[in-house]
Amino acid sequence: MVLTHPRIGADLRPSTRPGAGTGTVGPDNRRVRSSLHTPLCDLLDVRYPILNAGIGWAAGPELAAAVSNAGGFGVLGGGSSPIELVAARIAKTRSLTSAPFGVNVIIAETDPGDDVLLRDLIAAISELDVAAIVLFWGDPTPYVDAPHRHHKKVLIQVGSAAEAKAAVAAGVDAVIVQGFEAGGHVRGTTSIWELLPETVR
Template sequence: MSHSRAISQDEVALRTPLCDLISCRYPILQAGMGGVARSELAAAVSTAGGFGCLGMVREPPELIAREIASVRSRTDRPFSVNLIPAATDPVLFEEELAVCLDAKVRAMIFFWDVVPEAIETAKRAGCRVLYQVGSLAAARAAEAAGADAVIVQGVEAGGHVHGSVSSLVLLPQVAGALRIPVVGSGGFSSGASLVAALALGAQGIHCGTAFLATQESFAHDLHKRRVVAASCEETIHTDAFAINWPPNSPVRVIASDLTETLGERLFGYKVEDLPREAIAMEDHRPIYLFSTDSPLQSMSGDLERLAMFAGQVVGRIEKIEPAGEIVAAIARDALAILSDLARRGANA
């Protein structure tokens, strides 16, 4: 398959400086979802012209090396790897990052508290760094530490949620305050939302939930089916899934019988107060109730009671699709909307 065809006149409208920074055709970034985003998904997104990402939080360095090689066996397009410096044992983090840098991964996407040393190490090796943050203060810290771009996460996002402000408000605030490119994250899944992000000052979008229920994602079918079935009102923002991450790390999940048992109390959970009940297995590893593990194809057990991460945009996901078709639809619809807006402007 050839990836070198010329950019059409139309596509120029979507080509932001971020596309040149990370080498992708469309400014559509797939979030590096831990466990879920492996080589099949990252390669499918990059092949379609988006920017795929391996979600490798706390994975062993050998698995990361294998997954990087596996993406490269599927596509010659660039991709990134996601790690979480502040939620990973420092020795493991150093080894994980070293594997990525040795393999000359194009870009790292980091998340959660800004750790300047992680940015410096990656940059020294010639790697691009995009940092996902949930506030203006954290965005400024990432820029000051040398990040090439920030990904601004709104509170409607799925998975771990670092801030408290919605994308519609936070994104233009950060875009107006920083010099480096800004990417919208949280609630983006469509061509219209890409155009909205560009209008708010972003140079692209970063989508997790939209790529969760894809044929290539490593999420368990149960999780994919829940994504297709859930409405926008059915997510829960809570810090009850506290095992594995630092204290006070809220997530957004699809409501379930388990989240029902939390009643009105959604925040204030501490690891030491939670039961250590193994409810599933992956290989020989026990998976605990209220841990941050989500159901994967490699797991068996009481998967219904695991964290079914998803953002509010879950209500817009109606079927399980190939990831490449999602990238193509977002780009196609965004271009159609832009040309429609331009026509309306010309006729006014």
């Protein structure tokens, strides 16, 4: 693919230098940042701020690895599966990519003792070869410390501005805002076009 920068009219090709990261290299060998470069790219060490949804078994190793290999951040579906299954899926994903990827964990506490099981699961995942844990459907507060101790990022998907603010207060590294247009498990109750501006104020 050949890219042309609209202001300088130069032929820009994606950098092939090892560890080049985001952006492209112009005719004078100086880095030109991609217009898709955002702080999330720096946080997750990816080229594009694009994540796939970690939808249960549908978001398997092949999908997560493909997204990461294309420059996004692949998210492996973990749900609340036993650690043995999650570890095997992480190992399979790692065999398909050397790029960063994460694991999705649903933190809905529906039965007594769920909080303990989830803390143990997240602590165990935190020791494995993943860059981040992506949480969904609950309060992230009890689940932030273990990943951070292992230098893993914590993201959470939320459905309201109030949840986003509470998640930031809990210490998450990034918030994913979900409107009611989303598929799968839907936590959002308003349109993303209303919720997003309210969240980033």
